Amino acid sequence: MASAKTEEFTQEDQDLAAFAKALSHPARIAILKILAKENACICGKIVDVLPLAQSTVSQHLKELKQAGLIDGTVDGPKSCYCINRKAFEKFNTIFHTLFTSLQTENNNTCC
């Protein structure tokens, strides 16, 4: 992305964008839903469900983890992942605030 000028924006805008970027691929949305449906960490299984190679799924998991949306622990030869609920609580609030302001502050009748 050509020397992305990300750092020139406010920290909040960068955080929101980074969070949105983590959600910007259907595979990652699907992964989050799978993790949410289980009442425990998932070791494996995700690869079986998605139409992607194992290495690609592993890559998506890594991105979600780096974005802080999921936690992961190593359990023997397996790895376990689960939703980081605190992160979603935080962004749920931030996004709701953003969306609400985008909806209500604007009373224009044009366009």
Add this chain to the structure above:
Amino acid sequence: MASAKTEEFTQEDQDLAAFAKALSHPARIAILKILAKENACICGKIVDVLPLAQSTVSQHLKELKQAGLIDGTVDGPKSCYCINRKAFEKFNTIFHTLFTSLQTENNNTCC
């Protein structure tokens, strides 16, 4: 993104991902906030505020429009943009549902 296998996922996951992708750059977040602060459509001005070239801003506006997040009309030699509030109402609901389920369905104590 190497022949992106987007079409292999559910429509809902694709829609959520597409919406998130539109929000995945701080410049686009900033643009939406600017539009929200005004009570009318904005003709120009956005370029003056952002640390980006005019052509780059125009490109971001195009992406937001294609994603349905903003509306735009041509007003003489100028163009006017404003928030598409209906789109945000829709995604606010969808995202809130998603986030809530991600937070509450998961009662695990691991990780």
Add this chain to the structure above:
DNA sequence: TTGCTATATCGTACAAAAACGATAAATCAA
């Protein structure tokens, strides 16, 4: 008409993302 202003589009360059196969690493089972 001529020029000015504002915006969109084009062409281009480079960075990053997405995907895969192959391989490495680590544990468990036999």
Add this chain to the structure above:
DNA sequence: TTGATTTATCGTTTTTGTACGATATAGCAA
């Protein structure tokens, strides 16, 4: 120990995204 299993990482290829300057387009003002 040996082999099987599971996941992460590496290397590579292709596609997208980001950014810019230059140019085109279109209306307005003089």
